[in-house]
Amino acid sequence: MGVARNTTPLGEYLRARREQVQPHQVGLEVLPGRRVPGLRREEVAELAGMSPDYYLRIEQGRDRRPSEQVLSALARALLLDEDSFQYLVRLARPRPFVRRVPHDGSVSRGVAQLLAQWSHTPAYVTDANQNILAANPLVDGLGSGVLVPGTNMLITSFESYAVYRANSDPANAEDVEIITEWEGTLREMIAAMRYHGDPDDPQLQEIVGALSARHQFFRTVWAEHDAKPYVSGVKRAFVAPLGWVDFRWQTLEVPRSGGQFITMFFGDPGSAAAQAIAYLAALPPRAQAVAGGVESASLNRAMPAIDALSTGAKTMMASSS
Known part of the structure; x- marks a missing residue:
């Protein structure tokens, strides 16, 4: 039975980013016949120092509030730079998108x-x-x-x-x-x-x-x-x-x-x-x-x-x- 695809922004981002990282970039051997684009979930989990089940819960949106330590570990595993890490934190810590002035298309x-x-x-x-x-x-x-x-x-x-x-x-x-x-x-x-x-x-x-x-x-x-x-x-x-x-x-x-x-x-x-x-x-x-x-x-x-x-x-x- 296939794994259900998640629809949360955090899970979508993690899946998209792991598909961009090639195994050789993180020191993993590429075996003949490999068809997975980028990294597998279990490979990300191992690189981040967490269980595959816990990573799967995050990517599927079943754990919506991972700790800062977990997010830092995922950022290292996925080779995220500082800007990408800050975006990851925003997805994991969603806050109301507040506009401090009316959004009417005008400038001051x-x-x-x-x-x-x-x-x-x-x-x-x-x-x-x-x-x-x-x-x-x-x-x-x-x-x-x-x-x-x-x-x-x-x-x-x-x-x-x-x-x-x-x-x-x-x-x-x-x-x-x-x-x-x-x-x-x-x-x-x-x-x-x-x-x-x-x-x-x-x-x-x-x-x-x-x-x-x-x-x-x-x-x-x-x-x-x-x-x-x-x-x-x-x-x-x-x-x-x-x-x-x-x-x-x-x-x-x-x-x-x-x-x-x-x-x-x-x-x-x-x-x-x-x-x-x-x-x-x-x-x-x-x-x-x-x-x-x-x-x-x-x-x-x-x-x-x-x-x-x-x-x-x-x-x-x-x-x-």
Whole structure:
């Protein structure tokens, strides 16, 4: 008789993470004919120093309050980093998802003024579901239609990615590089939405459902249950006539905002990114938007699909306000 599959978030996360760990990563011998993806339950239990029955109870949701010591042992067995461990603790110690301010899709007056005064810092504000709540004019030169207030960043990113991939040339090294980088960025965005989002939020569920129905890549990544905050990195954007430029970015949570985040782009002094930002800052707003247009005709053809999905995202935001 097969083991019943559990439906608790904690059990789903443990099962997904153990399927990502390969036996050789934890010093286990791989015998011929092994068909189990990742680790078996009993292998996780042994690595964590607990009985197989007790681990099974946790994964099936029959033990919903494992101790911190048990969670630490599981984190070591599953090779979880600090962010993943904190997410594991949150799943094991669920608390009401409290928003300290009304979740109406708006930003505070102070945040709006800050964006407006950053004349040499492209910046935008998102919520936990990656809806774009606000942005300053400089972002128009970088977003390529993705960082538009009132739309969902993950939805528009997936639509433009899908069209670019469909029209790309697998033999073109630049196309392959762009797709690889894009998929890495999408993975980070998905992990951030899972990490910050409220699993009971109807809007989050609607976004996940829409992306799952349209994109195999989203379904694959979402099933991996990776959860990490979106903190910092490098984003490549096309700025006409300068070409592709790598910008550094940093994301900070806005205190007492109910789960809002401000992301800013910058470049080291003298870098191509710093020069591109100075160039954009010297342009009138409409010219900034034109400079942010992507040179690829395949991405330009993505815009009707992006507009349609963006309209859906706006409807989702309005219905949840």
